[in-house]
Amino acid sequence: MPKLNDILPLMFDFVTAGESHGKSLVAVISGLPLGLEIDFDSINQDLRRRQSGYGRGGRMKIESDHIDVVSGVRFGKTIGSPVAIIVENRDWANWQASMSVKSNEIPEDRMKKVTKPRPGHADLAGALKYNTKDIRNILERSSARETTVRVAVGGFAKVLLRHFGLEIASHTISVGEVSLPDERKYQFEDLMAIRDNTEMRCIDLALERRMIDVVRAAHLGGDTIGGAFEVIAHGVCPGLGSHTAWDRKLDGLLAQGIMSINAVKAVDVGAGHRASRILGSRLHDEIFFAREQGGFYRGTNNAGGIEGGMSNGCDILVRGYVKPIPTLRKPLKSVDILSKEAFDAAYERSDTCVVPAAGVIGEAMVAIILARTFLEKFGGDSLTETERNFQGYREQLANF
Numbered sequence: 015m016p017k018l019n020d021i022l023p024l025m026f027d028f029v030t031a032g033e034s035h036g037k038s039l040v041a042v043i044s045g046l047p048l049g050l051e052i053d054f055d056s057i058n059q060d061l062r063r064r065q066s067g068y069g070r071g072g073r074m075k076i077e078s079d080h081i082d083v084v085s086g087v088r089f090g091k092t093i094g095s096p097v098a099i100i101v102e103n104r105d106w107a108n109w110q111a112s113m114s115v116k117s118n119e120i121p122e123d124r125m126k127k128v129t130k131p132r133p134g135h136a137d138l139a140g141a142l143k144y145n146t147k148d149i150r151n152i153l154e155r156s157s158a159r160e161t162t163v164r165v166a167v168g169g170f171a172k173v174l175l176r177h178f179g180l181e182i183a184s185h186t187i188s189v190g191e192v193s194l195p196d197e198r199k200y201q202f203e204d205l206m207a208i209r210d211n212t213e214m215r216c217i218d219l220a221l222e223r224r225m226i227d228v229v230r231a232a233h234l235g236g237d238t239i240g241g242a243f244e245v246i247a248h249g250v251c252p253g254l255g256s257h258t259a260w261d262r263k264l265d266g267l268l269a270q271g272i273m274s275i276n277a278v279k280a281v282d283v284g285a286g287h288r289a290s291r292i293l294g295s296r297l298h299d300e301i302f303f304a305r306e307q308g309g310f311y312r313g314t315n316n317a318g319g320i321e322g323g324m325s326n327g328c329d330i331l332v333r334g335y336v337k338p339i340p341t342l343r344k345p346l347k348s349v350d351i352l353s354k355e356a357f358d359a360a361y362e363r364s365d366t367c368v369v370p371a372a373g374v375i376g377e378a379m380v381a382i383i384l385a386r387t388f389l390e391k392f393g394g395d396s397l398t399e400t401e402r403n404f405q406g407y408r409e410q411l412a413n414f
Contacts, residue, residue: 025045025386025389025390025393026043026044026045026046026171026174026382026385026386026388026389026390027043027044027045027386028041028042028043028044028167028382029041029042030160030163030164030167032101032103032159032160032163033113033154033155033157033159034103034153034154034155034157034159034160035103035105035106035108035109035112035113035154036103036106036109036113036154037102037103037106037113038100038101038102038103038106039100039101039103039159039160039162039163040098040099040100040101040163041098041099041163041164041166041167042096042097042098042099043086043096043097043098043099043167043170044096044097045386045389046086046092046094046097046170046174047092047094047174047389047394047395047396047397047399047400048091048092048093048094048395048396048397049091049092049396049397049398050091050092050173050174050177050397051090051091051173052083052087052090052091052092052170052173053173053176054081054083056169056172056173057081057166057169057170057172057173058079058080058081059210060165060166060168060169060172060374060377060378061079061080061081061101061162061165061166061169062079063209063210063371063374064079064161064162064165064371064374064375065079065371066213066370066371067213067214067215067367067368067369067370067371068213068214068225068226068229068367068370069229069233069239069365069366069367069368069369069370078104079101079162080101081099081100081101081166081169082099082100082101082102083097083098083099084098084099084100085097085098086098092397094395094396097170099163099166099167101162101163101166103159109126111124111125112124112125112126112150113154125148126150127148127149127150128148128149128150128153129147129148129149129350129351129352129353130149130348130350130351130357130359131149131348131349131351132340132341132346132348132359133340133346133347133348133359134337134339134340134346135153135156135340135341136152136153136156137149137152137153137156138351140152140153140156141351147351147352149351156276157276158276158277158368161275161276161375161378164375164378164379164382165374165375165377165378167378167382168375168377168378168379168380168381168382169378169381171378171381171382171384171385172377172378172381174385174388174389175381175384175385175388177397178388178401178404179249180247180248180249180250180251180384180388181202181206181247181248181249182245182246182247182248182377182380182381182384183202183205183206183209183245183246183248183377184205184215184243184244184245184246184373184374184376184377185205185208185215185216185217185243185244185373186214186215186216186222186225186241186242186243186369186370186373187216187241187242187243187244187333188241188242188369189214189225189228189229189239189240189241189367189369190225190228190232190239190240190241191228192221192224192225192228193242194216194217194218194221196288200217202246202248202329204217205217205246213226213370214226214229214369214370215370215373225241229366229367232338232366232367233366235344236342236343236344237338237342237343237344237366238338238339238340238341238342238364238365238366238367239338239366239367240277240335240336240337240338240339240367240369241335241336241367241369242333242334242335242336242369243333243334243336243369243370243372243373243376244331244332244333244334244373245272245330245331245332245333245334245373245376245377245380246329246330246331247319247329247330247380247381247384248329250319250325250327250328250329250330250384251325251327251407251408251411252324252325252326252327252411253324253325253391253407254324254325254384254387254388254391255267255320255323255324255325255387256323256324257322257323257324262323263322263323263324264320264323264324264325264383264387265283265318265320265323266323267383267386267387268281268283268320268330268332268379268380268383269281269283269332271379271380271382271383272332272334272376272379272380273334274379275334275372275375275376275379277336277337277339277368277372278334278335278336278337278372279335279336279337280334280335281332281333281334281335282318282332282333282335283317283318283320283330283331283332283333284315284316284317284318284319284320284331285297285316285317285318286318286333289316292316297316298316298317299312299313299314299315299316299317299328300312300313300314309411309412309414310327311327312326312328315328315329315331318330318331318332319331325387330380330384332376332380334372334373334376336368336369336372339364339365339368341364341365342364345358345359346358346359347359391407392404392407
């Protein structure tokens with residue numbers, strides 16, 4: 015039996031292409047309505063935020079990411095056709111021979127073949143799957159460098175959502191054993207305020223200093239360290255997603271989006287794993303009604319803004335748990351795929367901690383999923399049509 019998406023195309027979709035050391039990264043976005051004014055500065059700012067954060071490595075000093083839009087936008091606004099964007103790789107200058115798309119013969123020593131898989135990477139599983147004895151064919155695409163252009167796509171999704179009053183922010187909630195308490199004592203505006211002026215993007219500056227200390231200690235020890243980030247979507251209307259089919263549930267879609275980020279190994283929505291330890295009488299968010307507060311509201315938000323696979327009008331709260339990245343200066347054991355001889359995994363330039371950057375990527379994935387479900391509900395070939403559909407729904411809610 016065909017799935018819904020096989021019958022009805024996704025209202026907002028994208029595809030990316032490009033390798034870590036290739037000429038550029040590319041994305042094609044479909045489904046944006048005509049007439050949406052694009053904020054290029056905010057998209058490029060997100061790309062800079064992805065590159066920053068304490069614990070980032072040498073590659074971030076080489077690249078200076080920004081988007082080049084080559085189709086789908088005219089005079090600063092979308093025209094309803096697919097939007098194509100390019101992010102150039104400045105490091106390409108050092109890899110033109112070994113990553114050439116042409117079949118020109120080059121000396122073996124310049125091909126930069128890789129036969130030694132690194133534990134924790136896609137290297138060995140990908141080489142076995144694709145039957146290749148050059149692991150570079152795998153690692154170039156599996157690299158987290160691909161998330162650069164996903165952040166750009168998420169930037170377009172944010173522009174759409176922002177037009178309808180929906181904002182997205184992220185913050186670091188833990189690094190190693192250093193963690194914020196579960197009780198949330200901050201406002202969404204506080205998270206927006208730390209977007210650009212803290213090294214770890216932690217709401218608690220004293221805790222941030224401790225986070226920096228544990229990252230520094232890991233780096234000095236030749237190791238890496240993980241942690242967790244939280245993404246909050248504010249101003250979400252109720253009714254995005256659906257309870258009618260397993261693959262349309264909003265929490266399932268968000269979980270897939272967050273899990274698709276390199277190094278993320280677990281996802282929470284709302285109370286998440288803590289919900290398994292709380293009595294139902296303490297967990298579930300009680301419902302109240304007051305016309306002056308906009309109608310129905312909840313006293314708590316343990317559900318993370320999603321009930322029955324649908325947004326319920328509260329802030330959406332999603333957490334991603336990031337493993338320590340597996341490229342580290344402390345050698346790990348592995349086996350050469352050609353000689354089958356054991357070796358100590360080699361170190362390439364790398365990060366010590368990527369949690370703040372992962373949060374920015376998390377924002378992008380949440381924005382992409384929410385834009386998709388938003389347009390699925392309100393549709394529209396033009397922004398005017400989408401606005402009309404959205405306003406009609408708001409009036410329906412007000413009169414419920």
